[in-house]
Amino acid sequence: MTNVRNIDRVVIRFAGDSGDGMQLTGDRFTADTAAIGNDFSTLPNFPAEIRAPAGTIAGVSSFQLHFADFDIRTPGDRPDVLVAMNPAALKANLRDLPRGAVIVADTHDFTTRNLAKVGYAANPLEDGSLGAFQVHALDLTGMTVGAVAAFGLGRKEASRSKNMFALGLLTWLYSRPTEGTEEFLSRKFASKPQIRDANIAAFRAGYAFGETTEAFTVRYEIAAAPMPAGTYRQISGNTALSYGLMAGAAKAGMPLYLGAYPITPASDVLHELSKAKHHGVTTFQAEDEIAAVGAALGASYGGALGVTSTSGPGVALKMETISLAVMLELPLVICDVQRAGPATGMPTKTEQADLFQVLYGRHGEAPVPVLAAQSPGDCFDIAVEAVRIALHLPHSGDSCCPTATWPTGPSRGWCRTCRRCPRSTPASPPKPTARTASSSPTCGTRSWLGLGPSPAPQAWSTGSAASRRPTRPATSPTIRTITSSWSSSAKPRSTASPPICPPWWWTTQALSGASRPTCSSSVGARPTGRSRPPCAESG
Amino acid sequence: MTTVNRKEFVSDQEVRWCPGCGDYAVLAAFQSLMPQLGIKRENTVIVSGIGCSSRFPYYVDSYGLHSIHGRAPAIATGLATTRPDLAVWVVTGDGDALSIGGNHLIHALRRNVNITIMLFNNRIYGLTKGQYSPTSEVGKVTKSTPAGSVDTPFNPLSLALGAEATFVARTVDSNRAHLTEVLTAAIAHRGASLVEIYQNCPIFNDGAFDDLKAGPGLIPLRHGEPITFGPDQSQGVVRSADGSVRVVDVAQVGLEAILVHDAHASDPSQAFAISRLTDSGVLRQAPIGIFRNVERPAFDDAMRAQVSMPAPEERLAALQALVSGQDTWTVA
Numbered sequence: 001m002t003n004v005r006n007i008d009r010v011v012i013r014f015a016g017d018s019g020d021g022m023q024l025t026g027d028r029f030t031a032d033t034a035a036i037g038n039d040f041s042t043l044p045n046f047p048a049e050i051r052a053p054a055g056t057i058a059g060v061s062s063f064q065l066h067f068a069d070f071d072i073r074t075p076g077d078r079p080d081v082l083v084a085m086n087p088a089a090l091k092a093n094l095r096d097l098p099r100g101a102v103i104v105a106d107t108h109d110f111t112t113r114n115l116a117k118v119g120y121a122a123n124p125l126e127d128g129s130l131g132a133f134q135v136h137a138l139d140l141t142g143m144t145v146g147a148v149a150a151f152g153l154g155r156k157e158a159s160r161s162k163n164m165f166a167l168g169l170l171t172w173l174y175s176r177p178t179e180g181t182e183e184f185l186s187r188k189f190a191s192k193p194q195i196r197d198a199n200i201a202a203f204r205a206g207y208a209f210g211e212t213t214e215a216f217t218v219r220y221e222i223a224a225a226p227m228p229a230g231t232y233r234q235i236s237g238n239t240a241l242s243y244g245l246m247a248g249a250a251k252a253g254m255p256l257y258l259g260a261y262p263i264t265p266a267s268d269v270l271h272e273l274s275k276a277k278h279h280g281v282t283t284f285q286a287e288d289e290i291a292a293v294g295a296a297l298g299a300s301y302g303g304a305l306g307v308t309s310t311s312g313p314g315v316a317l318k319m320e321t322i323s324l325a326v327m328l329e330l331p332l333v334i335c336d337v338q339r340a341g342p343a344t345g346m347p348t349k350t351e352q353a354d355l356f357q358v359l360y361g362r363h364g365e366a367p368v369p370v371l372a373a374q375s376p377g378d379c380f381d382i383a384v385e386a387v388r389i390a391l392h393l394p395h396s397g398d399s400c401c402p403t404a405t406w407p408t409g410p411s412r413g414w415c416r417t418c419r420r421c422p423r424s425t426p427a428s429p430p431k432p433t434a435r436t437a438s439s440s441p442t443c444g445t446r447s448w449l450g451l452g453p454s455p456a457p458q459a460w461s462t463g464s465a466a467s468r469r470p471t472r473p474a475t476s477p478t479i480r481t482i483t484s485s486w487s488s489s490a491k492p493r494s495t496a497s498p499p500i501c502p503p504w505w506w507t508t509q510a511l512s513g514a515s516r517p518t519c520s521s522s523v524g525a526r527p528t529g530r531s532r533p534p535c536a537e538s539g
Numbered sequence: 540m541t542t543v544n545r546k547e548f549v550s551d552q553e554v555r556w557c558p559g560c561g562d563y564a565v566l567a568a569f570q571s572l573m574p575q576l577g578i579k580r581e582n583t584v585i586v587s588g589i590g591c592s593s594r595f596p597y598y599v600d601s602y603g604l605h606s607i608h609g610r611a612p613a614i615a616t617g618l619a620t621t622r623p624d625l626a627v628w629v630v631t632g633d634g635d636a637l638s639i640g641g642n643h644l645i646h647a648l649r650r651n652v653n654i655t656i657m658l659f660n661n662r663i664y665g666l667t668k669g670q671y672s673p674t675s676e677v678g679k680v681t682k683s684t685p686a687g688s689v690d691t692p693f694n695p696l697s698l699a700l701g702a703e704a705t706f707v708a709r710t711v712d713s714n715r716a717h718l719t720e721v722l723t724a725a726i727a728h729r730g731a732s733l734v735e736i737y738q739n740c741p742i743f744n745d746g747a748f749d750d751l752k753a754g755p756g757l758i759p760l761r762h763g764e765p766i767t768f769g770p771d772q773s774q775g776v777v778r779s780a781d782g783s784v785r786v787v788d789v790a791q792v793g794l795e796a797i798l799v800h801d802a803h804a805s806d807p808s809q810a811f812a813i814s815r816l817t818d819s820g821v822l823r824q825a826p827i828g829i830f831r832n833v834e835r836p837a838f839d840d841a842m843r844a845q846v847s848m849p850a851p852e853e854r855l856a857a858l859q860a861l862v863s864g865q866d867t868w869t870v871a
Binding site: 034035037227230231232233234235243246247251253255257259276278279280281284286287288290291292294295297298299300301302303304306320321324328380 | 619621857858871
């Protein structure tokens, strides 16, 4: 008889070869965990190699999930449970495990050859070296192949469902619901019924194995965490950032222009915004990082909202153009989705080490507001806020650098679309209290999107004139007005100003006492004459 | 309707090029040309990089950006893709466009962004007071190469043609009529236009083009006409068996054997061959005129065609649907 034990938190790490589907397994377990209402945080960790050699330590891909019945902030340091699909996954992750941790290992891949590949002289599942842990050595692959035998798949195809078997087992062990994953599999493999049925069968078999085996004497339950009421969805930091940029541009009534050069882990922003062309978003994949920010600045000069997204090495290359944006007083939003390490660094690993670069990386005096997101969901708000600052900063509609910190990278998390703005809490401590419901009803994302009228209608011009000559006659050349259909104002009217509270922490930290850029020549004027006269005229 | 005159393109800024600089001639030609084209100054943007030539936007009373070294084509790309109603010019030099900004130049050309690039080539770094440039001849003695430079120079037009440019031309600062004619054709071309302008630096590379201008070395190209030049058009260009072109006496081969220039040929091979008639050392011979002028969809037109903007009242609703996604759950 299995006992049910209530615990308040657990950290699980799924680890396997790159092709074993560990990210998908982790994603699904996370979704089911969300459905229960636990609070959680996740850490995907995958190799930089696109197709790393099978069975090697370099090829290990893992997904860590921390969930609890209370408010948590990190994906956890030491996994309580490790699911290891091969010897490499065990070896790569063993040192992170605390004494007494549970190891679920797939014995099928613990062959002499695979063990030798990662330097094991003997099978650690059998030589007693794992005495400090609770080891469940199970032939997950063998049981999976048996469970899906009815569907007529080849052995290799059949064994590929082993991640769903493992997921089923863990789903049972931690009392997760099964409907979500079954629906997901039905959707994902709708066009491949054989694969769909095999995966669902493997998932159910894993669950049933947990129920019937006597290997596990305890089954766990973790109660729901107290969460603010509202509608929730799953979102990654990069997606939230993309949506936030779109929301900011939409609220300002401006077209969004992203100039970007592919770089992990920021490329998702380029991908996401490239899907949004019907939302008035232009994306430009430039020849290099410098061209990417240059094009964004050129677009800002033309009245669009210029944005560039990159990672640390790209920010280093963009610095000169960022300081030009400061000097020209043009809006520009720079997204630094941080990777780890200096020089090229480690693209698939995350770190929070770019703060000095974004604060002080420019030569001369070129102060830039710097914002840091504190969670994937917060990336939405931070992006909206970055846009607002870039467009509204008094006297210097200059650039603004939301530093998407750790959670924005490949890590995933959850965006509460109903959540209230953390910065609506006046004079709160430096760490925004995202998990605490604020008393202000005005700063939530949902209400933010539902705000009053956008600025004066500005039709989007997709015109492709036959030549570069303006179609209108030169009526009054003394008035510096561009006869563009949406150039009436590059800045949104004040009525469009979102009610998001000022981020006091950058005003006091990043811009305190900063000298305002001045403009002293006729060059650098924005070609939107009426709203901003050229500097020569304004003195 | 008021007519636009030259003065409206003259800014109140004091022109600060050295006395005798070839840039003055280009500026004057530009300021005269613009009213003739009927382009309003408020629809004109001049983006420059860094260098002597890049002071150009200060002196034209239009919109302009004196940006950063080498990056003008990138900034102009963002502007041109955003604003179809603007005539976007890029003013650059041999160092700015071919050295630090070489990457942006070739990519703007191959994309065929709707910009017009004026490349002032004086074959020297002027603003940094006299170092050799990517177009300086081998053996050039400068402050940074006291023993003579050992770098092989670029042929800017060969480079542009290799980069899939759709409009490639060359002119000289001292021939106002030719300068105006080439720039007029360049701005009329929809897509990226590159105009190399031979421009004398009287301080650091004076006389770099004297041998060319004094002698019979300028080879004018006119579409549809045989390529002849020199006194009494006595010299001409013929195609060799290996596909290259060479200079011959017309009397020896007969006028019918002379190559007829075709700027609209879809294949750039002949234009490239003609570009190779340019001396890479001391300039004694160089073709001028429009080497290549072909139609290809402009990058910014194609880019804008993919983008649409919902009506303002629908925009937030569409975005809300996107943000909500398909998979949500509710906590009561």
